[in-house]
Amino acid sequence: MANTKTPLIFEIIGECKTTKARVGRMTLPHGPVDTPVFMPVGTQGTLKGMLPEQLKAMNLQIMLSNTYHLGTRPGPEVLKKAGGLHKFMNWDRNLLTDSGGFQMVSLLKLAEITEEGVKFQSLNEHKNEVMLTPEHSIEIQNAIGADIIMQLDDVVKTTVPDKERIEESVHRTTRWLDRCIKAHENPETQNIFPIVQGTLFEDLRRISVSEHIKRDVNGFAIGGLSGGESKDDFWKMVNICTDLLPKNKPIYLMGVGFAVDLVVCSALGVDMFDCVFPTRTARFGCALLMTGQINLRKKEYAMDFNPIDKDCTCNTCRNYTRAYLNGIVTDLTVACHLLTEHNLAFQLRLMRTIRENILNGTFKEFVQDFMANLYPDKDYPSWIQDSLSTVNINLT
Ligand SMILES: [Zn+2]
Structure with a gap:
């Protein structure tokens, strides 16, 4: 009790x-x-x-x-x-x-x-x-x-x-x-x-x-x-x-x-x-992804009709495209809202995934996959390799 x-x-x-x-x-x-x-x-x-x-x-x-x-x-x-x-x-x-x-x-x-x-x-x-x-x-x-x-x-x-x-x-x-x-x-x-x-x-x-x-x-x-x-x-x-x-x-x-x-x-x-980073960076047009971050103000997104992240189930990713956000992202408060919601959903999803993998006994594999996703060329910074190896995770 x-x-x-x-x-x-x-x-x-x-x-x-x-x-x-x-x-x-x-x-x-x-x-x-x-x-x-x-x-x-x-x-x-x-x-x-x-x-x-x-x-x-x-x-x-x-x-x-x-x-x-x-x-x-x-x-x-x-x-x-x-x-x-x-x-x-x-x-x-x-x-x-x-x-x-x-x-x-x-x-x-x-x-x-x-x-x-x-x-x-x-x-x-x-x-x-x-x-x-x-x-x-x-x-x-x-x-x-x-x-x-x-x-x-x-x-x-x-x-x-x-x-x-x-x-x-x-x-x-x-x-x-x-x-x-x-x-x-x-x-x-x-x-x-x-x-x-x-x-x-x-x-x-x-x-x-x-x-x-x-x-x-x-x-x-x-x-x-x-x-x-x-x-x-x-x-x-x-x-x-x-x-x-x-x-x-x-x-x-x-x-x-x-x-x-x-x-x-x-x-x-x-x-x-x-x-403050995830919500602050949203106000500058930056969207968070498992592979890093992208700035939606960039020209390359003007004709990109994909959602910010196809694996994200947030309201923004379900209903809006990168192209739509590209035009308004730092000008309109509605865009600030849409991006803040995505970045917040990203942080919550990341933590939920961490918890699920710890509980499932697959945290080590999750960390290895996460880092491989973030550094596809496997050029891992030494601090990441060193910190993870102290807790028995080796990145190869
Ligand atoms: Zn999203």
Whole structure:
């Protein structure tokens, strides 16, 4: 019998016998989530060009919303009055919110990181300073009411070589985690995930994991990757973290969404992913395929009366041609919608295929076929060969 006071139950329902991949079912307050899962990113409580009812029809089980945007508009007061973001945006499935820190770093002029929090220069005319503390981040995320909320972390870019600074960020992130847990008002309905930091230093990643697993939390995130480091460094850090983190809780790799990364990192044992890429690239006319991506603005598609992908069952592929999209793809909002729907359907289909193959015991063969499709000349990048060979898949 499920404990109704646990806002996250994670059951592993299948494990790959070759790799570290597994299929799980995560039960959250707003329903089940099948893992490995890709979570698309909505801003201002919406996925650009898609309605919540369309997302439900596509069987999307969880999406991400940005705390920074929601904290600014509509703001925590409106969200509280509305009874939380689920009600406000008419989405009765699961939501995950970030801490707001990363968005602030990318959108505002970063003034200073202190023990108290992250200080920014506001971009309005008064140029006043804004402080995001762990407590403030949780206060906004409590008002939003997402099923999974993220701790505020001290993020150092992977391209920063200063180990002393990175070590400080690891320990500060743990201290901020404790402040977040203390400030959290809804532990029975919202899960806080800690974020493992340490950039590209294995010893610091170990420290970060060993501290975070002492806390009473229901899942973990791997942060600070996918920010300009080499692919070789990227997969090694993911692999170390999935080795060290407990197997009975979901592992979320932040900011990763390219198809090839989803396949490799699922093999390395990651359960959850998010990225703006599939929906953002749609707005530039890019459609995702199992063999890579195509830009529908190109002249070569002007007379191409095939669907984007003949194997895709999404509404766009069933009803529209590449030629139709070619003429309107970046000009009309309807085209933005059509392409966003396809790219989202692509991500969902890829993850469903990964899960089915893990459960059927054919994941290894699936990965080999997927890579052969993507690299028909078999000129596999070395990072893909190396990462897969650590989990016993050889590409020949
Ligand atoms: Zn499609």
